[in-house]
Amino acid sequence: MAPQTPAVVMDNGTGYTKLGFAGNDSPSFVFPTAIATKGPAAGAGGSGSGRPAVGQKPSFLTGGAGPGGHLSAKRGTEDLDFFIGDEALGAAAGPGYGLHYPIRHGQIENWDQMERFWSNSIFKYLRVEPEDHYFLLTEPPLNPPENRENTAEIMFESFNCAGLYIAVQAVLALAASWTSSKVQDRSLTGTVIDSGEGVTHVIPVAEGYVIGSSIKSIPIAGRDITYFVQSLLRDRGEPDSSLKTAERIKEEFCYVCPDIVKEFARFDREADDRFKHYEVQQPGGRSVTVDVGYERFLAPEIFFNPEIYSSDFLTPLPTIVDTVIQTSPIDVRRGLYKNIVLSGGSTLYKDFGRRLQRDIRHLVDARIKASEARAGNQAKSGGLDVQVITHRRQRHGPWFGGSLLGQTPEFRSYCHTKAEYDEIGPSIVRRFALLGGPGST
Amino acid sequence: MLLLDYGNLLIESLLKDRFAPGATPTSIDQISGEFDNTSFHISTPESKSKILISLAIKCYPELVKYGAEEVLQREYGSLIVQPESGYDFSVGVDLEQLPESEEEKTDLIRRISLMKRNALAAPFEQAFDEFASLQEQARQYTSESAPQGVREGGEVRAIHYREEEAIYIKASHDRVTVIFSTIFREETDRVYGKVFLQEFVDARKRGVQNAPQVLARDDPPLELQGIPGIKAGKGEVTYVTFVLFPRHLTPQRRAEVISHIETFRDYFHYHIKASKAYIHSRMRRRTADFLQVLRRARPEAEEKERKTASGRTFTVKG
Ligand SMILES: Nc1ncnc2c1ncn2[C@@H]1O[C@H](COP(=O)(O)OP(=O)(O)OP(=O)(O)O)[C@@H](O)[C@H]1O
Ligand SMILES: [Mg+2]
Numbered sequence: 001m002a003p004q005t006p007a008v009v010m011d012n013g014t015g016y017t018k019l020g021f022a023g024n025d026s027p028s029f030v031f032p033t034a035i036a037t038k039g040p041a042a043g044a045g046g047s048g049s050g051r052p053a054v055g056q057k058p059s060f061l062t063g064g065a066g067p068g069g070h071l072s073a074k075r076g077t078e079d080l081d082f083f084i085g086d087e088a089l090g091a092a093a094g095p096g097y098g099l100h101y102p103i104r105h106g107q108i109e110n111w112d113q114m115e116r117f118w119s120n121s122i123f124k125y126l127r128v129e130p131e132d133h134y135f136l137l138t139e140p141p142l143n144p145p146e147n148r149e150n151t152a153e154i155m156f157e158s159f160n161c162a163g164l165y166i167a168v169q170a171v172l173a174l175a176a177s178w179t180s181s182k183v184q185d186r187s188l189t190g191t192v193i194d195s196g197e198g199v200t201h202v203i204p205v206a207e208g209y210v211i212g213s214s215i216k217s218i219p220i221a222g223r224d225i226t227y228f229v230q231s232l233l234r235d236r237g238e239p240d241s242s243l244k245t246a247e248r249i250k251e252e253f254c255y256v257c258p259d260i261v262k263e264f265a266r267f268d269r270e271a272d273d274r275f276k277h278y279e280v281q282q283p284g285g286r287s288v289t290v291d292v293g294y295e296r297f298l299a300p301e302i303f304f305n306p307e308i309y310s311s312d313f314l315t316p317l318p319t320i321v322d323t324v325i326q327t328s329p330i331d332v333r334r335g336l337y338k339n340i341v342l343s344g345g346s347t348l349y350k351d352f353g354r355r356l357q358r359d360i361r362h363l364v365d366a367r368i369k370a371s372e373a374r375a376g377n378q379a380k381s382g383g384l385d386v387q388v389i390t391h392r393r394q395r396h397g398p399w400f401g402g403s404l405l406g407q408t409p410e411f412r413s414y415c416h417t418k419a420e421y422d423e424i425g426p427s428i429v430r431r432f433a434l435l436g437g438p439g440s441t
Numbered sequence: 442m443l444l445l446d447y448g449n450l451l452i453e454s455l456l457k458d459r460f461a462p463g464a465t466p467t468s469i470d471q472i473s474g475e476f477d478n479t480s481f482h483i484s485t486p487e488s489k490s491k492i493l494i495s496l497a498i499k500c501y502p503e504l505v506k507y508g509a510e511e512v513l514q515r516e517y518g519s520l521i522v523q524p525e526s527g528y529d530f531s532v533g534v535d536l537e538q539l540p541e542s543e544e545e546k547t548d549l550i551r552r553i554s555l556m557k558r559n560a561l562a563a564p565f566e567q568a569f570d571e572f573a574s575l576q577e578q579a580r581q582y583t584s585e586s587a588p589q590g591v592r593e594g595g596e597v598r599a600i601h602y603r604e605e606e607a608i609y610i611k612a613s614h615d616r617v618t619v620i621f622s623t624i625f626r627e628e629t630d631r632v633y634g635k636v637f638l639q640e641f642v643d644a645r646k647r648g649v650q651n652a653p654q655v656l657a658r659d660d661p662p663l664e665l666q667g668i669p670g671i672k673a674g675k676g677e678v679t680y681v682t683f684v685l686f687p688r689h690l691t692p693q694r695r696a697e698v699i700s701h702i703e704t705f706r707d708y709f710h711y712h713i714k715a716s717k718a719y720i721h722s723r724m725r726r727r728t729a730d731f732l733q734v735l736r737r738a739r740p741e742a743e744e745k746e747r748k749t750a751s752g753r754t755f756t757v758k759g
Binding site: 004005006010023024025026028029042079080097111113115116119120124125126127128129130131132133154157158159160193418 | 442443445446449450451454469472473474475476477478480593612626627629630707710711714715717719721722725726
């Protein structure tokens with residue numbers, strides 16, 4: 001094995017998979033974590049119930065026709081007849097294929113599908129021999145250890161990958177923020193707000209260790225915001241209100257405002273400037289124009305005022321962040337307030353960080369005031385520094401953090417190797433030494 | 442996916458992106474690995490509209506010996522630039538001087554994405570040419586009277602493209618023999634590999650008449666005797682021999698045959714891994730089925746005898 005092969009970094013999210021090599025500043029491939037297999041789709045909303053069609057024989061007994069062979073047509077190769085990513089969406093649009101999302105709420109639910117998803121990721125997209133590379137994979141916070149073991153089993157037994165490190169997305173997201181000029185010390189202490197497609201997590205991390213008992217997740221993330229935009233488009237009877245259009249509008253036009261009442265007024269005042277149009281190229285060559293209005297600021301507002309979207313989840317994000325930090329050990333709270341790091345696609349709205357910082361500050365200041373009042377205004381507290389870090393690598397934060405750590409010279413020594421796995425078994429991946437923690441560069 | 446693609450998907454998708462009309466030039470800096478100790482660097486060192494694509498390939502010096510420079514010159518001509526440091530071969534694409542038509546653009550993208558394939562194609566092309574000339578010479582003799590060189594064929598071209606694995610190519614007057622030496626890291630893989638190879642070997646019996654003859658064995662085949670670095674006798678290494686007959690070597694088929702055979706080793710290992718994935722999914726399904734059986738087998742709550750207050754038993758009348 002050549003010593004120089006770059007580590008492969010894979011961040012499989014609920015919505016999108018980011019694939020690439022350590023050392024790069026962006027993933028080589030970003031595509032939906034979707035797989036299209038022969039047969040009907042999993043029932044909508046079902047939790048990974050779709051079993052892939054499994055043929056009678058593995059394809060090594062059938063695909064081996066070699067150059068110019070036609071055997072494949074005669075014998076089943078169903079287990080290789082699938083697509084992933086954008087190709088999966090394409091295949092599922094036609095007849096014969098069903099679309100599945102093997103990851104739900106950040107966790108792998110269907111291992112058959114995931115194994116094939118990885119196989120294609122490695123051989124078709126990255127085009128590497130896994131035996132030659134070390135792999136850095138990510139996992140959501142509070143991932144059950146069994147899931148880690150399943151992952152290791154696949155990586156080591158199916159793919160014989162040379163070495164494996166599984167990192168918590170939040171920790172990687174902290175590392176990713178080191179590129180920001182606002183971050184002075186490369187510390188792994190901070191509060192990560194990771195909001196992607198499926199869930200939003202608020203995760204306190206102290207010196208690289210996730211404070212599991214204080215994590216909170218919020219059932220509002222990218223998909224919900226897309227649905228919300230879609231419902232507004234529908235209500236207005238726009239000529240195109242497909243999910244795809246809603247998503248594009250969300251990503252292109254939405255922003256966070258300081259105050260909704262004022263923002264409504266502003267729209268009325270500066271109508272020309274605030275209202276936008278979005279051209280949709282419909283199949284068949286027709287193009288229609290969709291008006292874009294109040295959803296521009298209303299959609300991301302559901303983070304701050306969830307009641308406009310949901311009736312069963314009502315706590316605003318800033319309050320959650322404050323609670324998470326308040327329930328963490330007292331000696332790390334200062335560090336957690338000082339370094340609130342954003343990560344994931346759904347934190348990209350303009351001014352998202354600014355509003356969050358303001359709202360959290362208000363909460364903190366109010367509490368300090370109250371406690372000072374209780375103490376009879378005897379002692380003045382020095383106040384608390386609340387800082388929300390918005391940075392350039394936020395979008396693929398976990399992937400980028402993985403790329404940073406995966407290129408360090410000591411990365412390999414933090415991995416478990418194939419030989420160690422063979423000796424000890426899957427339980428070996430229950431523990432990993434802390435990568436990028438104190439002591440390493 | 443049954444066959445591996447020949448080109449590099451990252452290069453293809455990056456260039457497609459940048460070549461699209463109206464695309465804004467942005468800076469790129471990506472390293473990328475590929476099969477067989479190959480790596481690429483795609484970057485825009487000078488300006489955003491000038492893309493530099495560099496290739497490093499472990500066995501490049503060997504490939505050069507077998508004519509890689511000529512092949513690459515033919516394929517990339519004026520695109521070739523001074524190799525980037527640390528790499529063996531570089532081409533530059535100027536987004537401001539792209540060809541006009543869509544077709545030419547697509548062709549250019551495809552050609553660049555095939556850079557590794559083309560570099561590795563050189564020894565094959567050389568061997569195929571040698572075959573053609575040997576065939577020509579052999580026509581002049583009966584088999585007995587042919588001079589030594591013609592009867593025995595040319596020298597063996599060895600390409601050590603992976604740490605412990607190599608490709609050997611030998612041309613004769615009636616065939617080209619391509620031998621892959623490959624190593625399995627795991628016993629399981631070796632077993633899968635055996636079955637898989639048997640399918641190759643048997644392909645001709647099953648009516649795939651056009652298939653090249655395939656032999657697989659654990660000791661070096663005759664062709665490799667006396668080649669440096671080859672250990673005689675049975676060992677860890679599996680040798681897979683493909684015999685390409687004149688019908689595979691026609692000018693029309695040659696490009697396709699080379700692309701195909703170059704990917705053999707990776708294709709082979711890909712399928713071994715895919716098969717393991719397949720077996721895993723069968724095992725998971727089995728386990729799930731067993732669990733279900735177990736659940737069903739749980740004894741149902743037994744019907745208790747019900748009695749009236751006076752002690753008489755209920756009987757259900759049909
Ligand atoms: N510029 C943008 N503005 C707002 N939302 C965006 C933007 N770009 C992407 N998104 C949204 O971000 C989401 C995808 O984010 P990301 O890739 O971080 O999620 P994921 O990792 O797949 O999911 P998860 O982390 O929940 O498992 C999608 O809902 C997408 O619409
Ligand atoms: Mg994510």
